[in-house]
Amino acid sequence: MTQKEIELILSRHLAEYLAMPIFIVDPGGDMVYYNESAEIILGFRYVETGAMPASEWSTIFNPVGLDGTPMEPEEHPLMIAIIEQHPAHKRFWIRGLDKNKRLLEVTAIPLIAQADRFLGAIAFFWEVPE
Amino acid sequence: MKVTLWGTRGSLASPGPDTLRYGGNTTCVSVEGSDGTLLVLDAGTGVRNLGQLLPPELDRVHILFTHLHMDHIEGLPFFSPLNNSDVTVTIFGPASTTLSLKRRVIRYLSPPLFPVNVRELLSDLRFFGLASHTIEIGEFTITAQLVIHYNPTLGYRIQGPNATLTFLPDHNPALGVESFPHSKEWTSGYDLAEGADLLIHDAQYTDEEYQTRVGFGHSSMSNAFRFAEFAGVKQLVPFHHDPTHSDDMLDRTFEDLYEEMAPQYEVTPGKQGLVFEM
Numbered sequence: 001m002t003q004k005e006i007e008l009i010l011s012r013h014l015a016e017y018l019a020m021p022i023f024i025v026d027p028g029g030d031m032v033y034y035n036e037s038a039e040i041i042l043g044f045r046y047v048e049t050g051a052m053p054a055s056e057w058s059t060i061f062n063p064v065g066l067d068g069t070p071m072e073p074e075e076h077p078l079m080i081a082i083i084e085q086h087p088a089h090k091r092f093w094i095r096g097l098d099k100n101k102r103l104l105e106v107t108a109i110p111l112i113a114q115a116d117r118f119l120g121a122i123a124f125f126w127e128v129p130e
Numbered sequence: 131m132k133v134t135l136w137g138t139r140g141s142l143a144s145p146g147p148d149t150l151r152y153g154g155n156t157t158c159v160s161v162e163g164s165d166g167t168l169l170v171l172d173a174g175t176g177v178r179n180l181g182q183l184l185p186p187e188l189d190r191v192h193i194l195f196t197h198l199h200m201d202h203i204e205g206l207p208f209f210s211p212l213n214n215s216d217v218t219v220t221i222f223g224p225a226s227t228t229l230s231l232k233r234r235v236i237r238y239l240s241p242p243l244f245p246v247n248v249r250e251l252l253s254d255l256r257f258f259g260l261a262s263h264t265i266e267i268g269e270f271t272i273t274a275q276l277v278i279h280y281n282p283t284l285g286y287r288i289q290g291p292n293a294t295l296t297f298l299p300d301h302n303p304a305l306g307v308e309s310f311p312h313s314k315e316w317t318s319g320y321d322l323a324e325g326a327d328l329l330i331h332d333a334q335y336t337d338e339e340y341q342t343r344v345g346f347g348h349s350s351m352s353n354a355f356r357f358a359e360f361a362g363v364k365q366l367v368p369f370h371h372d373p374t375h376s377d378d379m380l381d382r383t384f385e386d387l388y389e390e391m392a393p394q395y396e397v398t399p400g401k402q403g404l405v406f407e408m
Binding site for chain 1: 224225226227259260261262263275276277278282305306307314315316317318319320321324
């Protein structure tokens with residue numbers, strides 16, 4: 001199948017028009033799209049990287065919990081939304097590719113479509129002012 | 131397969147002296163297989179004429195709704211097989227987690243909107259919701275996929291023994307896209323239309339009209355041409371004409387577009403009564 005499901009296409013359209021960083025992952029956790037605001041956090045552009053495997057994006061920022069403990073990939077809200085198929089929210093630290101430390105709030109929502117089709121998840125990021 | 135256009139108009143039936151050639155009936159297309167399988171794609175006002183011409187020995191009809199807007203379902207109660215106890219009518223349409231397809235159709239087929247209730251119809255009536263499914267009906271393999279329109283809407287790809295038809299009567303794949311088309315992966319309807327022998331596609335608006343109707347769920351004529359080119363189809367049937375468009379206006383607009391866009395595939399504007407044998 002060449003084409004994405006329509007719900008993913010519409011999610012991408014929404015992400016392109018919104019100003020907050022947004023990540024979209026497929027049912028396997030691979031990142032299929034991130035918007036321009038997310039590019040600032042990631043440090044590279046979607047047109048350059050295309051899709052990104054879960055093993056890559058979930059560790060690339062060195063996420064650290066508020067208590068200073070490194071987060072396992074499956075603790076990331078996006079992965080919780082994928083694995084458990086329910087919404088997840090978390091505040092944690094990352095170190096972006098620009099080497100700056102950022103405090104983020106992340107809300108991830110599973111994308112469950114008509115006829116009980118599980119299509120992945122979408123995550124909204126907020127940078128929390130220190 | 132034999133494909134017949136019984137209704138080519140979008141939004142509202144528009145009979146009159148200005149629409150005699152393209153037709154005034156709303157969306158309905160029949161697909162007949164060499165094994166006798168009959169598919170009815172949407173049941174706008176055009177479906178009444180189809181019902182009157184069906185052979186009396188017909189015992190099975192499959193209706194595939196793209197969606198439940200009125201211009202696609204309003205002919206349903208006037209489709210004669212529904213009142214024949216010897217006929218099994220199977221209706222497919224977009225699935226919903228909140229209300230079954232049958233209950234949504236009943237919203238129209240019940241008082242006060244319509245005097246006859248579904249349970250009073252004589253045929254053996256069955257309903258199936260589809261989202262992203264492939265089904266086999268007779269000699270046809272039918273793939274349904276949700277596409278961009280206003281409210282959940284299906285497109286269909288119908289693969290017969292010798293040819294493929296794609297039916298996207300209400301479709302705006304250019305919605306939200308700066309430069310259309312931009313990628314196969316992110317274009318609504320691409321998989322359904324790729325390499326089709328015949329693409330029946332929404333072409334409701336002129337470019338000028340489209341500017342003030344973005345978000346209405348319909349394509350401009352030029353975007354229909356672009357989509358057909360992008361998907362590599364062999365023949366495009368621009369379809370779902372706006373009710374305000376007269377025969378003369380459509381003739382002129384399609385001639386201009388043909389000259390401007392120089393399509394590398396055949397273009398046959400959708401006219402009521404047209405038959406395609408493939």
